Amino acid sequence: MSKAIDPAALRAQFPILNREVNGKPLVYLDHAASSQKPIAVIEAQREYLMHYHANVHRGVHALSQQATDAFENARTIVQRHIHAAESCEVIWTAGATDAINLVMQTWGRDQISRGDTILLTRMEHHANIVPWQMLADEVGASVDVVEVKDDGNLDDEQLRQKLALGPKLFAFTHVSNTLGTVNDAKELTRQAKAAGIAVLIDGCQAVPHMEVDVQDLDCDFYIFSGHKAYGPTGIGVLYGKRELLESMRPWRGGGEMIDVVSLEDGTTYAGLPHKFEAGTPHISGAIALGVALNWLNGIGAEAIMDHETTLAAHARNGLRSIEGIRFIGSSASAAGVVSFVVDGTHPYDIGTLLDSQGVAVRTGHHCTQPLMERYGISGTVRASFGAYNTLHEVDTFVAGTIRAVRMLRD
Amino acid sequence: MSKAIDPAALRAQFPILNREVNGKPLVYLDHAASSQKPIAVIEAQREYLMHYHANVHRGVHALSQQATDAFENARTIVQRHIHAAESCEVIWTAGATDAINLVMQTWGRDQISRGDTILLTRMEHHANIVPWQMLADEVGASVDVVEVKDDGNLDDEQLRQKLALGPKLFAFTHVSNTLGTVNDAKELTRQAKAAGIAVLIDGCQAVPHMEVDVQDLDCDFYIFSGHKAYGPTGIGVLYGKRELLESMRPWRGGGEMIDVVSLEDGTTYAGLPHKFEAGTPHISGAIALGVALNWLNGIGAEAIMDHETTLAAHARNGLRSIEGIRFIGSSASAAGVVSFVVDGTHPYDIGTLLDSQGVAVRTGHHCTQPLMERYGISGTVRASFGAYNTLHEVDTFVAGTIRAVRMLRD
Amino acid sequence: MIDLLQQRQLEVAKEFEFFEDWMERYEHIIELGKELAPIFEADKLDENLIRGCQSRVWLLAVKDDEGNVQFRADSDAIITKGLAALMVRVLNGLTPKEIAQANLWFIEKIGLDAHLSPTRANGLRSMVQQMKHYGIAFQAKV
């Protein structure tokens, strides 16, 4: 059993949570868009820039060595965190979006051709849709989706049918940023792999909330962003199976990713992971992401997930009294996300009125327009929780929403 | 006339300069690989993460608004700094390498085809070579270079001849990171544009050291990295002329860069600059880069350049007494970079011995292997200066080099 | 000559003076939104649409017999509609020139300037710009 979270103690580590917004104490319920950062992460980045910044690799001087060691150590932290077999399977990217585009432009361009199908789900974030649409357009392939049922779960039956049609790739989100649905990533991967289909998992909303083991999942690619996992902005991760990464051509060209550059004899490339890391990397971001994942580990993924689902359940209970409320997504296995619309009100109005009470929620399509279409709406109000949120904050949010709806309807 | 720099006063703003390395005070002469950061930049990034971090754009809540305003304000700072006509001509990238690859993969893929030539110079950084080789390989185009003369200047006569052959693109560095050569970017651009050739300028080593005016240069693209210009890691800039950027297809797909995403009706893209900024950007990095450029401006580009060339001249004078020393690059218009080899010694040995005396220089090919080939060497020792370096540090470096050479030769 | 624009702005500023916090201000804005007559569905055309990131605003303008501009506006979000109502109330019936040159100080005065930031999701800034464009366009056509 994991130790339960004490959010009060945790909160002391998040300086931003002390601030006021519109004269009210900030209640930050926009974790799914980006998490706040514990002081350890902020200080790690500052510490690096203050005391041992230098460009990594190839430097003979001590600073460069120290920076390189810290940078590569962070890679090892990521490897252990997601249980990758080797650290060279961890590629630093600028974020989740960048990581998916890397796979699309390298593996995708080589493996997907005219007539092929790329299978997605209706609940994907635009980051896991648009790159595949672009690729499909370019090579004459097509994009298909597994539909979502009313409750926000994938249509398993349809999934089986669509896998049987033999798509080249099945790319799906581990946890939905809009619905909170937690997909059974292991089972989905098993089905796809059994049919010889490559699997990419978008782990943006999973890594901050649960244990992830890429070897156990057996997926080909797994990607996530640092800034949603208590880490800094501008850094993300692509995990790929070694043989796969090795077989892929490089994407960005430049320093670091080369072996020998010659104008006359052509250029040869470096091995993993550097082959995919052209140019000076986001050194401070990688180091600070390592600290964030260690911090997450210290609390425990299970404890965080327990805490967040408790908060979400409490929020649903409170909101249920609102007449005309409709929850979007009500999967039994939902993570700490509550999305809803209220008859006769616009999400923007509710979001604005919550903001004026100090409560930060996200409103709109959450970069999942195809999912909005499915539910026949243009957007939702979404509250999403992190380790640092409290039941008291949920109460403030619920009371604020009730007040907002009353004002809008009266 | 610009005010002369007082490096002693400046140094107080760089915490890292107080540290010791191998028991000796750090003498950091590796500015061209990456600059150190003034405290204002480090604190701006920390301040952001401590007090107003949120995901940008689309958020109705106050934090998101504050973050977005700061992020977009940083774009305006960059615009003014490089004298771009409009802020939407400033695209955030993960760095210079990422920026060049963006141009290669969008503009390049559309404009360069079989039989076309891409003209570079022998002194380019791998970041401005490898992407073009990759593109050339892909489409059947070829890469040609303008050679460098013994003194490290471009061969003007050859340039004229090669421009007359009608390449599609001329991509060159504003300032050489290995030689220090400052190319007459305005004149080179003028010649190319007169022949209807597109121009991309790699400004990595120019922005930290001199005034840059992209409208005056009249180049099509101008790129640079934040971390070499007193800014943070993980952020860079692509400037492009508006019509050009507008005509280009997007590169990375994902959130932010879309207008409407539909699985059935296809996806439409956002306008500039967002079209090229898929995914959550490096918010803290952009904000801190804005602070770095303001800081640079406060000191004045001219004053920095004056200071650095004085240091470089002082270093050359001191080193000249070493028997068998050979300076690589001796252009009259050289920026604050001193590259050299010493007969009978390996750059790695000199670099290591300097490091043990606290002096950080870079050794090796500096990501310019084709240039090394040209001079028949495998690498150089390179000292590169920033606004914070002093004559006293140069003396320490010179004495340390003399001592190292003596040890290696005895 | 009474300066209608000044008079109306003073009036609005006064109206907002006594609100203690944003909730009260929004309460009033929502009120104004509800009072603003909706436009016809048939007028909700793309060409009349001002896209904010989240809420949509429709804005129509015609020149009346006296050469003054008559605005009509609507939005799918009630707060945005209330803001639109405020703008219409201040600018309606003025001459194209007055509109084109209007210095809308009341926006800052009543604390709505944050809503005018170019990065705001509500489109208020675009709406103000569009109203001024109408002013300029109608001036030109004289």
Next chain:
Amino acid sequence: MIDLLQQRQLEVAKEFEFFEDWMERYEHIIELGKELAPIFEADKLDENLIRGCQSRVWLLAVKDDEGNVQFRADSDAIITKGLAALMVRVLNGLTPKEIAQANLWFIEKIGLDAHLSPTRANGLRSMVQQMKHYGIAFQAKV
């Protein structure tokens, strides 16, 4: 039975004990590098090359009549060559098994462990690994 490996490591450790700073240590390492007989140009083959990022190391190994391993090494950088000389001095003539299982504590003792970091540009770590690989390979062939 004298443990040659231990004895040599103790010897090297003692030799380095009295150096005050890195410059003195490097002075000695450079000395060792100069004393190490260079390998034939003909042996500088790619197959014998261990690539560090900046300096190149060539390493050759043969089994002598007694079944012990004889190493030869060279480098284009003299400090790297000195490091190689140290390694050869400590491991030369040992049995394949001794080499394969060697615990090279002297490296940390004399402060060279920083040079062993996987990210170091000099290839020392690869050299140590390669020497052990030879040990393992020669063991297998017995």
